[in-house]
Amino acid sequence: MMAMPQETSGAVQETYSIETHNLSLWYGDFQALHAVSVRIRSGLITSLIGPSGCGKTTLLRCLNRVNERYGNVTTTGDIRVLGKNIYDEDVSLVELRRCVGMVFQRPNPLPISIYENVVFGLRIHTPAAQLSRSVLDEAVETSLKEVLLWDAVKDKLKKRATGLQLEQQQKLCIARLMPLKPQVVLMDEPCSALDARGTEAIEDLMSILGKRFTIVIVTHNMAQARRASEECIYMYMGKIVEHGTTLDVFLRPRNKETENYVEGRYG
Numbered sequence: 001m002m003a004m005p006q007e008t009s010g011a012v013q014e015t016y017s018i019e020t021h022n023l024s025l026w027y028g029d030f031q032a033l034h035a036v037s038v039r040i041r042s043g044l045i046t047s048l049i050g051p052s053g054c055g056k057t058t059l060l061r062c063l064n065r066v067n068e069r070y071g072n073v074t075t076t077g078d079i080r081v082l083g084k085n086i087y088d089e090d091v092s093l094v095e096l097r098r099c100v101g102m103v104f105q106r107p108n109p110l111p112i113s114i115y116e117n118v119v120f121g122l123r124i125h126t127p128a129a130q131l132s133r134s135v136l137d138e139a140v141e142t143s144l145k146e147v148l149l150w151d152a153v154k155d156k157l158k159k160r161a162t163g164l165q166l167e168q169q170q171k172l173c174i175a176r177l178m179p180l181k182p183q184v185v186l187m188d189e190p191c192s193a194l195d196a197r198g199t200e201a202i203e204d205l206m207s208i209l210g211k212r213f214t215i216v217i218v219t220h221n222m223a224q225a226r227r228a229s230e231e232c233i234y235m236y237m238g239k240i241v242e243h244g245t246t247l248d249v250f251l252r253p254r255n256k257e258t259e260n261y262v263e264g265r266y267g
Helices: 056-062 066-070 093-099 114-125 133-146 166-175 196-209 222-228 246-251 256-262
Strands: 016-027 030-041 045-049 073-081 100-103 184-188 214-218 231-236 239-245
Touching (some): 016 056, 016 214, 030 214, 030 231, 030 239, 045 056, 056 214, 066 073, 093 114, 100 166, 114 133, 166 196, 196 222, 231 246, 239 246, 239 256
Parallel strands (some): 045 231, 100 184, 184 214
Antiparallel strands (some): 231 239
């Protein structure tokens, strides 16, 4: 359904995994996003920051059309993911959400075994005839190794995933995406339910995965945004105020509103 933009001959072109143009969204009569136009570069971790209610999570959920699950939502404008307008009639939501994976605030493992959590999406998207036991076993081991969880759970794969520690549950939720081979991963405050040690572990994992995927993360934690992301987008009242490298946004902001927020003087 989607393919990354290709380089042309000569100089390497900048590529963007996500582009929005004049994106506006309403929940009923309330307008949550106002003509948002942004380009998110491929292969980077980009943080969406801003005060509560500024539209960060709404924008994030637009990128794989999850907002549409909530009903009474109206959207105008364009969103292109991997070069494809995700509102085109030929776009399959199932394939879109396979390509653009999502991790939520609170870990949400399914109340089944660790093993079956990892292969859950694979079973949905792959004909049963292609899923031999060896294929499933390999997917589980590879995915759990990719999220640095294999050593901790390899001897209890048949146990219920809900019995894991919160940090391990969040890693498992990320592992659940891996067999589907997404190209973009959306993270909605993935550390908000975790303690300091768990937060550090997930940030370390993000750093590793950021070398393979385009990652967009919503965070209220300014220290986390500085540590974990390469670019930042500051939002306020449903609009993008500033978008730049993380160092520029925090150390050389172009807008007074951005400066006030990142230095803790907002409100």
